[in-house]
Amino acid sequence: MIEFRDVSQQYQAGKPIIRHLSLTVSQGEFVVLIGPSGCGKTTLLKMMNGLIKPDSGEIRIKGKELKAWDPITLKRNIGYVIQQVGLFPHLTIEKNIAYALDIQKASETVKKERARELIQLVGLEENYLAKYPNELSGGQKQRVGIARALAADPEIILMDEPLGAVDQINRGVLQDEIIRIYQTLNKTIVFVTHDIEEAIKLGTKIVVMNQGEIMEMGSRDAIVFHSKSHFADDFIGNKGFLSYLNIVKIEQVVCPFNGNVSEKEITLWVSAADPLIVGIRICLENGVNQIGVRDGAGQVVGAFDLGCLSRLKF
Amino acid sequence: MEFIKNLGELLKTRSDFFIELLLQHLVLSLIAIVIITVVGVTTGVLIAKSQKAASVVIGLTNVLYTIPSIAMFGFFVSITGIGNTTAIIALVIYGLLPVIRNTYVGLTEVDDQILEAAVGMGSTPWQLLSKIQFPLALPVIIAGIRSMVVMTIALAGIASFIGAGGLGVAIWRGITTNFDEMTVAGSLLVALLAFVADGILGIIEKRLLRRTK
Numbered sequence: 001m002i003e004f005r006d007v008s009q010q011y012q013a014g015k016p017i018i019r020h021l022s023l024t025v026s027q028g029e030f031v032v033l034i035g036p037s038g039c040g041k042t043t044l045l046k047m048m049n050g051l052i053k054p055d056s057g058e059i060r061i062k063g064k065e066l067k068a069w070d071p072i073t074l075k076r077n078i079g080y081v082i083q084q085v086g087l088f089p090h091l092t093i094e095k096n097i098a099y100a101l102d103i104q105k106a107s108e109t110v111k112k113e114r115a116r117e118l119i120q121l122v123g124l125e126e127n128y129l130a131k132y133p134n135e136l137s138g139g140q141k142q143r144v145g146i147a148r149a150l151a152a153d154p155e156i157i158l159m160d161e162p163l164g165a166v167d168q169i170n171r172g173v174l175q176d177e178i179i180r181i182y183q184t185l186n187k188t189i190v191f192v193t194h195d196i197e198e199a200i201k202l203g204t205k206i207v208v209m210n211q212g213e214i215m216e217m218g219s220r221d222a223i224v225f226h227s228k229s230h231f232a233d234d235f236i237g238n239k240g241f242l243s244y245l246n247i248v249k250i251e252q253v254v255c256p257f258n259g260n261v262s263e264k265e266i267t268l269w270v271s272a273a274d275p276l277i278v279g280i281r282i283c284l285e286n287g288v289n290q291i292g293v294r295d296g297a298g299q300v301v302g303a304f305d306l307g308c309l310s311r312l313k314f
Numbered sequence: 315m316e317f318i319k320n321l322g323e324l325l326k327t328r329s330d331f332f333i334e335l336l337l338q339h340l341v342l343s344l345i346a347i348v349i350i351t352v353v354g355v356t357t358g359v360l361i362a363k364s365q366k367a368a369s370v371v372i373g374l375t376n377v378l379y380t381i382p383s384i385a386m387f388g389f390f391v392s393i394t395g396i397g398n399t400t401a402i403i404a405l406v407i408y409g410l411l412p413v414i415r416n417t418y419v420g421l422t423e424v425d426d427q428i429l430e431a432a433v434g435m436g437s438t439p440w441q442l443l444s445k446i447q448f449p450l451a452l453p454v455i456i457a458g459i460r461s462m463v464v465m466t467i468a469l470a471g472i473a474s475f476i477g478a479g480g481l482g483v484a485i486w487r488g489i490t491t492n493f494d495e496m497t498v499a500g501s502l503l504v505a506l507l508a509f510v511a512d513g514i515l516g517i518i519e520k521r522l523l524r525r526t527k
Contacts, residue, residue, distance in 0.1 A: 051434060076436035086431030090449045099432075103441050148435075158434075 001027050001156060001188045002048055007057030009043060009212075017043045018054070019212040025205075027155075030182055030189045032203030034196065035235070040212040041192045045158050048190060049078045062155070076104060079149030079157035079187075083164040085141045087133040093119070093144055094129035100152040118147035121184075123177060139170035146181070159191045163198065175201055196236060200224065200243035208232040220244065221312075245277040253311045254293050254302040263300060266292040272301055279304040321495045331484075336503055338479035342398060343470045343507075346405035347463055354410050354462070355455065358417020359443065368418055375411040383408065383469060387476045396477035405469055409462040416458025420451025453523045460515040467508040471500070481507075 002025040009018040017040045025031050033041040046052040047059060050071045059066040061074060079100075087096050095102070097118050098111035106114075119129055122143040133141060142162055149157055162178075163171045175198060182189055193199055199206050206223045208216040208231070216223060216232035224244045227233045251272035257263060268291040270279050282291055283306060290305040325332060361368040378386075386404050394400045424447050432446045474482030481500045488497030 049434060051430070072436050072438055074436075075434055080431065080434035082427060082431055082434070084425075084427040086425070086427040088428060088432070088446060088450075099445075100435050103435070103437050103445070 001025050001029075001062060002190070003058075003060040004044075004047075005058040005060075007047065007054045007059060009040075009047065009052065009054045016212050018047075020057070021212065021214060023207065023214065023217070025188060025190060027188055028186055030191065030202060030204040031207060032199040032205070033190065033192045033207050033209060034194065034199040035209035035215075037194065038211075039209040041209050042160055044209070045160055045190060045192050048156070048158055049080060050074050076100065076152060077154055077156070079152070079154040081142075081145050081149045081157065081159040081162045083161040085133075085145040085162075085165075087141055087144060087148070089133050091132075092129065093131050093133070093136070096133065096144060097129075097147045097151055099148060104152065114151055115147075118150055119144075121150070121181065122147045139166050139174060142166055142174060143177070146178070150181075150185070154187070156188045156190070159189065161192050161194070163193075163195075171198075178202065196239045197243040197246070200236075200240055201247050208235055210235070220247070242277075245280065246275050248276050248312070250274050250276060250279050250293055250304055251295075251301070253308040254304060255308040255311060257292075257303045258290055258305070263292065266290070266303070268292065269294055270304060271296065276309070280306065317495065321499055324495045325499055332481075332499065332503060335479065335481045335483055335500070336507065338483075339467070339470055339481045339504070339507065342401060342473060342478060342480050343405070343463075343467045346402050346409060346466050346470070349402070349406050350409035350413055350462055350466065351459055353406070354413025354458075355417050357410070358414045358455070359421065359448075361414070362418050362421040362447075368422075372411075372415055372418065375414055378407050379411045383472055384475070387472065391476050398473075398478045400476055401470065401473035401478035405466050405473070408469055409466045412458040412462045412465070413455075417451065417455050420454030420458075421447050423454070424450045453519060456515065456519045456522060460512060460519060463515060464508045464512050467511060468504060471504045 002023075004021055004023040007018055007021050008016060010016040021040075021044065023044075033044060035041050043052055047054055048061065050066060050069065054066075061069060062077070066074070088099065091099070094112070094115040097115040098106070101111050101114060115129055116126060119126060124140060124143055128136070128140070128144075133144070136144065142165075145162065149159075159178075163174055166174060178189075179202060181187075191202060193202075200220055200223070203220065205217065205219060207214055208223065208227075208229075210231050215229045215235075216227050218226075223232065223236055224240045227236060249272065250270055253276065254272065257266075268282055268286060268288060270282060270291060270293055272293050272295045279291060279293075283289065283304075290303050293301050293304050295301050357371060361371050383404070386407065387400070390400045390404050394403060428446065428450070429442070432442050437445065470478075470480050471482040471485060474480055474486045481504045484500030484503075485497050488494065488500060
């Protein structure tokens with residue numbers, strides 16, 4: 001979908017933002033770019049829709065070289081969500097969502113229909129369509145921002161710290177929404193963040209950057225446990241591990257009950273959908289080695305103990 | 315008291331004369347206002363793309379603005395003669411500053427994030443201007459037009475000094491014939507005209523502000 005080959009970029013001579021960077025984003029991936037401020041992650045993202053042009057190297061979007069794309073057409077083929085949301089204050093939510101269709105001269109009926117469809121997708125009531133952005137809370141605005149990026153049904157969506165300005169509680173909810181939308185619509189997403197927890201939670205592929213270079217790149221498991229670079233190890237560290245425990249579900253490590261303990265003797269239970277950290281906490285809190293696991297319907301599915309963790313396969 | 319009575323009497327007996335001057339004044343101002351709005355807004359839009367051009371153009375209109383109006387009228391009489399044309403040229407030059415400046419400021423002060431979102435979504439430069447920048451700048455532009463309108467109506471009163479029509483004729487005649495009631499009647503009508511025009515634009519401005527906040 002997106003291919004960078006030996007791309008470099010500098011705003012000022014001698015101060016490179018991106019150094020000889022190569023990266024491939026495949027169809028259907030959720031790629032998270034993470035790194036300290038100034039590492040070039042936002043620059044990298046903006047190169048993907050042509051907002052920033054590279055000094056050297058080759059960029060291909062959907063197999064076509066960046067230079068061969070008409071810059072306007074390219075941007076219309078890619079959804080774009082930014083941190084401050086950037087909703088248009090003089091337009092209603094409906095017109096905001098339909099903006100990408102409007103500039104491509106879609107008919108009024110198509111625009112109305114699509115706006116109604118998308119407001120539901122991002123979990124807002126239809127009556128929000130008639131409101132103006134200043135009547136919405138930060139989290140609601142960002143939902144609209146996401147709906148707006150989806151309007152023209154782009155295959156690729158770029159998100160530049162979309163939840164950076166959203167409070168902690170709403171951030172978790174919106175992260176879940178983004179995952180849900182990603183899974184339902186089967187889009188390719190590139191997401192910039194500086195929040196390690198967010199990166200571990202969202203990405204199917206996590207790219208750790210520093211000083212314009214990719215330090216490490218891989219799946220959640222690989223980044224948390226098998227990082228080869230010193231920098232990524234330090235940067236992700238225990239915070240990443242903690243996020244990992246918060247995300248991986250107990251159902252992935254359920255094991256049979258230990259031989260001499262029967263199901264009836266178990267008094268402590270967790271749900272299979274709970275994250276590992278819940279199970280570990282219950283064990284530590286109660287000083288037990290083993291607790292039971294039930295599925296959503298209340299059926300017993302097996303046991304959880306610390307030894308089970310070795311069942312995680314990377 | 316006597317003076318006010320005389321003033322009322324004058325306005326009543328010479329109503330035809332005053333209505334004609336009022337209409338002349340209105341037409342003269344209106345022509346200038348239309349030209350200023352078109353030229354001023356267009357210039358503002360054009361210079362909004364380049365900061366260098368903006369500082370040159372705004373600097374230049376600033377200088378023109380500081381020239382005393384009598385001197386400006388006098389200068390143009392020597393080029394285009396006396397009459398309405400000269401009056402309109404001078405009025406346009408004066409009125410351009412607030413309109414150009416406000417258009418420029420309004421357009422350039424639109425939030426960068428909003429612009430980035432619009433560009434990132436694939437707006438053409440024209441769509442960016444017409445659908446995003448201009449509507450968002452409109453309240454500021456209207457504010458500029460509003461002060462220009464009041465100023466132009468007031469300034470058009472001086473235009474009769476160079477042979478143009480309008481309420482300045484009454485003021486001028488009052489001064490030269492030592493007829494105070496005539497001077498005051500003309501001045502009052504100019505003020506009234508400016509006041510009404512300002513009120514109308516104020517309502518329009520308020521309506522726009524309510525929507526774009």
